[in-house]
Amino acid sequence: MADKIKPIPTFANEDEERDFWATHESSDYFDWSQAKSVVFPNLKPTTKSVSIRLTEMMIRDLKSLANRSDVPYQSLVKIFLQERIQQELQITPKASGKKSRTQVKRNQLAK
Numbered sequence: 001m002a003d004k005i006k007p008i009p010t011f012a013n014e015d016e017e018r019d020f021w022a023t024h025e026s027s028d029y030f031d032w033s034q035a036k037s038v039v040f041p042n043l044k045p046t047t048k049s050v051s052i053r054l055t056e057m058m059i060r061d062l063k064s065l066a067n068r069s070d071v072p073y074q075s076l077v078k079i080f081l082q083e084r085i086q087q088e089l090q091i092t093p094k095a096s097g098k099k100s101r102t103q104v105k106r107n108q109l110a111k
Helices: 014-023 056-069 073-090 101-110
Strands: none
Touching: 056 073
């Protein structure tokens, strides 16, 4: 396999490199069987903007709560959402077959 690996050319800039890799197969230049998995713990996750409608009272309350913690209210919303998502992911269905309040609310919202 090593004799089939081509040398990587030197690039004048990132645009030239990007164009090269867009038109060449990386396996011709790397032995991917020798690749090692890496983790980049300090990278920020990719974010996407979403738009939701909230009542004025809810926004006022969020801003008040955020002000107490000295954080922007949008950041507080993300914190609340993340906490609730984690909570929901840890909930297991009850053996009794009864639906939780969250499950009932989800069904109502889906209608």
